[in-house]
Amino acid sequence: MTEQLSTAAPAPVLEARGVGKTFTGVTALQGVDFTLRAGESLALMGENGAGKSTLIKVLTGVYQPDEGELFLHGEPASFAKPVDAQHAGISTIYQEVNLVPLMTVAQNIFLGREPRNRFGLIDFRKMQEDARALLATYDIHVDVRRPLRSLALGMQQMVALARAVSIDARVVIMDEPTSSLEAREVETLFRVIGMLRSQGIAIVYVSHRMDEIFTICETVTVLRDGKVVHNGRLADLSRVELVALMLGRSVEKVKRGGVTAFGEVKEGEGEPVLTARDMSRKHQISGIGLDIRPGEVVGLGGLLGSGRSETLKAMAGVMQLDEGSLTVDGKRVRSGSVAAAIKAGVVMLPEDRKAEGIIPNLSIRDNIVLAALPRLSRAGFTSRAKQDAIVDVFMKRLRIKAASPNQVVSELSGGNQQKVMIARWLAMNPKVLLLDEPTRGIDVGAKAEVQALINELADEGLAIVLVSSELEEVVEGSARVVVLRDGSVERELRGSEVTEHHLMAALVGENHSPAEESPAEIKERL
Amino acid sequence: MSLALEPSVGPATTKQVTRERIAGNVQRYGAAIVLGLLLVVGSFAFPTFPTLSNFTNIATQSSFLLIVAVGMTFVILTGGIDLSVGSVYALGGILAAYGSTWGIAGAVLLPLLVCGVVGILQGLLIAYGGMAPFIVTLAGLLGIRGLVFALTNEGANTPLIKDAAVTALGQGGILGLRWPVVIAVVVVVIGSVLLARGRGSQTVLAVGGSESAAVLMGLPVARVKFSVYVVSGLCAGLAGALNAAYSSSGVPTVGVGLELSAIAAVVIGGTLLTGGRGNLIGTTAGVLLLTVIQNLINQVGSLTSSVQAVVSGIFLAVVVIIQTVLSRTQRL
Ligand SMILES: Nc1ncnc2c1ncn2[C@@H]1O[C@H](COP(=O)(O)OP(=O)(O)OP(=O)(O)O)[C@@H](O)[C@H]1O
Ligand SMILES: [Mg+2]
Numbered sequence: 001m002t003e004q005l006s007t008a009a010p011a012p013v014l015e016a017r018g019v020g021k022t023f024t025g026v027t028a029l030q031g032v033d034f035t036l037r038a039g040e041s042l043a044l045m046g047e048n049g050a051g052k053s054t055l056i057k058v059l060t061g062v063y064q065p066d067e068g069e070l071f072l073h074g075e076p077a078s079f080a081k082p083v084d085a086q087h088a089g090i091s092t093i094y095q096e097v098n099l100v101p102l103m104t105v106a107q108n109i110f111l112g113r114e115p116r117n118r119f120g121l122i123d124f125r126k127m128q129e130d131a132r133a134l135l136a137t138y139d140i141h142v143d144v145r146r147p148l149r150s151l152a153l154g155m156q157q158m159v160a161l162a163r164a165v166s167i168d169a170r171v172v173i174m175d176e177p178t179s180s181l182e183a184r185e186v187e188t189l190f191r192v193i194g195m196l197r198s199q200g201i202a203i204v205y206v207s208h209r210m211d212e213i214f215t216i217c218e219t220v221t222v223l224r225d226g227k228v229v230h231n232g233r234l235a236d237l238s239r240v241e242l243v244a245l246m247l248g249r250s251v252e253k254v255k256r257g258g259v260t261a262f263g264e265v266k267e268g269e270g271e272p273v274l275t276a277r278d279m280s281r282k283h284q285i286s287g288i289g290l291d292i293r294p295g296e297v298v299g300l301g302g303l304l305g306s307g308r309s310e311t312l313k314a315m316a317g318v319m320q321l322d323e324g325s326l327t328v329d330g331k332r333v334r335s336g337s338v339a340a341a342i343k344a345g346v347v348m349l350p351e352d353r354k355a356e357g358i359i360p361n362l363s364i365r366d367n368i369v370l371a372a373l374p375r376l377s378r379a380g381f382t383s384r385a386k387q388d389a390i391v392d393v394f395m396k397r398l399r400i401k402a403a404s405p406n407q408v409v410s411e412l413s414g415g416n417q418q419k420v421m422i423a424r425w426l427a428m429n430p431k432v433l434l435l436d437e438p439t440r441g442i443d444v445g446a447k448a449e450v451q452a453l454i455n456e457l458a459d460e461g462l463a464i465v466l467v468s469s470e471l472e473e474v475v476e477g478s479a480r481v482v483v484l485r486d487g488s489v490e491r492e493l494r495g496s497e498v499t500e501h502h503l504m505a506a507l508v509g510e511n512h513s514p515a516e517e518s519p520a521e522i523k524e525r526l
Numbered sequence: 527m528s529l530a531l532e533p534s535v536g537p538a539t540t541k542q543v544t545r546e547r548i549a550g551n552v553q554r555y556g557a558a559i560v561l562g563l564l565l566v567v568g569s570f571a572f573p574t575f576p577t578l579s580n581f582t583n584i585a586t587q588s589s590f591l592l593i594v595a596v597g598m599t600f601v602i603l604t605g606g607i608d609l610s611v612g613s614v615y616a617l618g619g620i621l622a623a624y625g626s627t628w629g630i631a632g633a634v635l636l637p638l639l640v641c642g643v644v645g646i647l648q649g650l651l652i653a654y655g656g657m658a659p660f661i662v663t664l665a666g667l668l669g670i671r672g673l674v675f676a677l678t679n680e681g682a683n684t685p686l687i688k689d690a691a692v693t694a695l696g697q698g699g700i701l702g703l704r705w706p707v708v709i710a711v712v713v714v715v716i717g718s719v720l721l722a723r724g725r726g727s728q729t730v731l732a733v734g735g736s737e738s739a740a741v742l743m744g745l746p747v748a749r750v751k752f753s754v755y756v757v758s759g760l761c762a763g764l765a766g767a768l769n770a771a772y773s774s775s776g777v778p779t780v781g782v783g784l785e786l787s788a789i790a791a792v793v794i795g796g797t798l799l800t801g802g803r804g805n806l807i808g809t810t811a812g813v814l815l816l817t818v819i820q821n822l823i824n825q826v827g828s829l830t831s832s833v834q835a836v837v838s839g840i841f842l843a844v845v846v847i848i849q850t851v852l853s854r855t856q857r858l
Contacts, residue, residue, distance in 0.1 A: 062742065083744030094742050100735035102802040103728075111732055112745045121723035 010038040011074065013202050014059060014090065014171055019068030021054055021226075023411065025403045028054040030226045032068070036171065041193070041203040043213045043234060045246055046223035047443040048415030049401035052206050053095050055223065056175055060085040060092045091169035095176050095206075095414045098160040101149035106131035108148050109163045134166050135159075138192055153351065154181045154304055161189060165196060172196055173204040176414065178212060179441040183469065184303070190216055208415070208443050209470075210239050224248055247445050269293060273463045274346065274432045276315060279324035284310045285487040288324075292432060292463040297454060299478030300467045301503050307487040308467045309351050312434045315465070316348035317341035328432065345431030347371070349422060349438055351467075358421055360410035364402055365391045367409050367420050372427040394423035397453060399446050415442045422450060432463045439473065451477060471500045483507065556848065557795045557811035564818055572825040580821070582702065586772070588817040589710035590615075590765045591787055592810060595795075596717045597761030598788040599809045600754040603721075605734040605801030606659040608755060610648065610666030611762040612784035614641050616674045616777070618766025623685035623776030624677075626692040633692045637767040638760060644670060645759020646752075653751035663755075667785065674778050681778040687771060696771030706768040713761070718806045726750050734801020790842050791816055815841075 061079025797804025
């Protein structure tokens with residue numbers, strides 16, 4: 001198979017010519033030409049709403065193109081349903097939903113192709129064994145009898161991946177597969193991708209994380225506003241050039257931007273607005289204490305399972321504490337009540353926006369002002385003008401791409417849905433803002449906006465807690481970083497210690513000074 | 527450090543998994559446990575309750591609703607609802623009575639055929655026409671009841687069953703059990719095997735759990751949704767026919783509100799109303815519970831039927847609350 005890779009231009013497996021797709025009022029794709037060759041790993045890039053997911057759905061039979069044609073191995077093809085594409089050897093991990101949360105890991109992996117015994121009945125024992133064996137080839141060890149929803153998000157994503165690649169495929173398409181993965185899981189994913197490529201399987205990869213793109217992809221297709229603006233080898237582009245292509249700005253303008261858009265960060269002063277003491281919950285966190293002062297951004301570092309999200313959930317009243325206390329402005333807040341937390345001024349942007357917050361059938365406007373309504377109303381009446389003003393500001397700042405504020409959220413691209421959620425929490429004007437992965441799944445342009453906004457909010461005196469699996473985001477965005485490990489505080493990094501280098505060392509639990517080791521070496525060992 | 531991903535499952539320990547399992551089992555078998563308790567308490571409280579003839583009675587009374595509830599379980603598992611079963615039940619009874627002139631074959635096949643067609647029509651509209659199950663089957667509820675009245679001269683006729691073989695199907699039996707009870711048990715057993723390990727079972731659960739995921743996985747979503755309404759139509763028709771045989775007549779007003787009893791039994795039996803999880807053992811326990819409660823209230827004697835309704839309602843509310851609490855424990 002590797003010989004195939006080395007030949008000059010292997011035959012195209014999947015092609016699209018002149019594809020167009022319009023939704024009521026929105027042109028999502030226009031005259032798109034797309035070519036994928038055997039063994040190629042292609043990055044599909046573009047801003048939120050550029051049309052990446054739509055193109056993937058057209059290629060895999062979820063949507064029918066309004067115009068244009070598809071070709072499979074050079075022959076004209078059309079897929080009426082997703083299952084047709086699957087039978088043609090195209091396996092896809094979609095951006096939004098992939099699996100059934102109520103069903104077990106094993107059931108999810110074998111849905112639609114369950115092993116049967118000689119009476120034609122499903123053989124669950126074999127199914128579980130096969131599922132276990134399949135996951136083990138990717139070094140994933142999990143009880144396959146557990147319902148999927150009881151697994152961490154990243155693990156769910158790995159199960160989706162295992163399912164996708166276990167269907168005998170010639171093409172594997174992944175729409176933002178890493179948006180909920182932890183560094184170590186991303187590595188596993190990359191290893192799997194490497195295995196697939198060595199088998200001559202072509203890969204389409206969508207991600208907003210640049211380092212991933214440059215690590216695993218050879219070629220790139222860039223979409224902007226539904227049109228292809230660039231096609232070529234990734235090696236011929238620098239990061240800045242790629243970003244410039246995506247945003248449609250000049251390279252100079254992008255260069256001025258820097259890595260993250262965080263400005264200067266400083267530690268907060270005065271009395272803490274939020275004080276957490278000895279927060280514990282069985283099997284999740286134990287004895288966590290935090291002080292958050294007005295005007296500061298505190299990063300929470302830690303690997304998956306270290307209790308980062310749980311800590312946020314405890315502070316936001318989503319998770320009931322077994323022990324410990326939470327005070328805001330000197331007043332004790334009842335644990336386990338979101339309403340009480342919000343009343344005290346603590347709000348959280350949850351990690352799993354899909355499951356925990358977005359209301360898909362409501363408009364953008366309603367989704368944004370929903371939680372802020374009590375604040376905007378007087379005697380039960382809300383001023384429409386006030387609502388419109390708020391919605392307008394956030395749609396502009398966060399560059400939410402939509403036909404109008406009245407468009408229902410389910411029609412937005414994945415990244416734009418995220419932005420609506422962020423806008424909702426910011427519109428509440430809280431005292432303490434808990435952000436779990438605020439820039440996950442949103443494009444470079446909007447990411448910078450969100451980061452700048454976080455900065456601004458802190459300057460205005462808001463206290464912010466930031467969780468992000470992107471180390472540079474934590475390090476550049478926070479004045480100090482509290483590192484968690486196995487559900488308790490491992491150490492706190494302050495001032496000059498707030499570097500990727502120190503953070504990484506603390507993550508793996510190194511107590512000695514990590515000066516002798518380079519971050520790359522530590523990364524290696526992770 | 528190895529790349530093993532074990533720790534990323536989070537601090538979820540075996541203990542937690544065990545707790546999840548216990549909560550899941552309580553949800554699954556809760557109705558059966560409560561049923562057991564009621565039987566014990568009832569036996570001590572009323573000497574006339576634990577008699578063989580009373581239990582036979584309870585079994586027969588339950589059998590018709592149980593067959594309907596089996597079909598309803600499949601529908602609810604896909605996240606749908608079938609409001610037409612009460613009317614289809616009456617239609618099945620009328621057709622059985624008319625069909626009994628051709629003997630037992632006519633009394634069974636005619637209702638199954640027609641009620642199957644009703645299921646097919648509703649299934650087509652819902653699965654392939656993309657219409658809401660609530661609306662389609664509500665139209666079925668009204669329309670079929672109308673049809674029943676049209677067939678019986680505005681309900682003035684009550685066609686009687688004179689064929690002895692047909693009445694024997696309702697009133698005769700084996701080993702002290704009436705045929706409707708035996709048939710209901712067979713339906714539950716076949717349904718359980720299909721649901722646990724049959725071909726389409728996983729798709730039924732997947733559609734109820736997350737329809738969009740099922741579509742994207744390429745599962746035959748429309749086919750499965752279509753099938754459950756056909757099954758539900760067949761079950762309701764069969765139950766109606768058996769009931770007619772049992773009462774030797776096709777009564778046009780029978781089965782009013784039966785759809786609500788069936789839905790209640792299914793939900794009490796631990797099937798999520800939103801779909802995706804449930805089983806027929808629970809449904810069976812749910813049906814028996816409803817009948818036993820009614821029977822116990824009758825033992826008291828002085829209570830009116832409105833009080834019965836209140837008690838059943840309270841019971842349903844309690845069960846739903848417990849289910850919600852349990853599914854929350856499982857989620858954490
Ligand atoms: N079902 C739909 N109805 C109406 N408009 C839609 C629908 N699906 C997508 N769109 C619109 O089509 C455009 C392209 O969306 P698409 O999901 O392809 O973007 P994307 O490139 O995947 O973005 P992201 O990075 O945010 O996932 C967006 O403007 C979106 O609002
Ligand atoms: Mg997308």
